Amino acid sequence: MAGRAKAVQGGDDLVKGVRGLAQALGLEVREQFKVGRRLWGASRHIDVVLRNPKTGKTLGVECKYQETGGTAEEKIPTTIQDINAWPIDGLVVFAGVGFTENMRSFLISTGKAVEFEDLEPWLRLYFGLPLE
Numbered sequence: 001m002a003g004r005a006k007a008v009q010g011g012d013d014l015v016k017g018v019r020g021l022a023q024a025l026g027l028e029v030r031e032q033f034k035v036g037r038r039l040w041g042a043s044r045h046i047d048v049v050l051r052n053p054k055t056g057k058t059l060g061v062e063c064k065y066q067e068t069g070g071t072a073e074e075k076i077p078t079t080i081q082d083i084n085a086w087p088i089d090g091l092v093v094f095a096g097v098g099f100t101e102n103m104r105s106f107l108i109s110t111g112k113a114v115e116f117e118d119l120e121p122w123l124r125l126y127f128g129l130p131l132e
Helices: 011-024 076-083 101-110 116-127
Strands: 028-037 043-051 058-065 089-095 113-115
Touching (some): 011 058, 011 116, 058 076, 089 116, 101 113
Parallel strands (some): 058 089, 089 113
């Protein structure tokens, strides 16, 4: 498969991995796309915005990486809620061994999250790309 997922080593690496996979699938990519403000006034940015140039279908992607237990996991429920305020569909892509099994289960149960290693088939289905 094009752009097969590789192990990522950090948050920036995860964003690069999402970008590389999306480009290999023929999708347009924008990073840190400003999409208004949060309730307390801070700018809201989407980590990665993907667009199918043939159909115009668009998806926002928040990238969450955690190597050890810590604060990234604590922010996940807020991230899921934030996605609901976007003017486009959204997804959390996560990676790293620091997420607890409970958080992994929560993420997957929302229908709004996928592990990086499972992203390619998810994107193929979402954007209507050929299945391999």
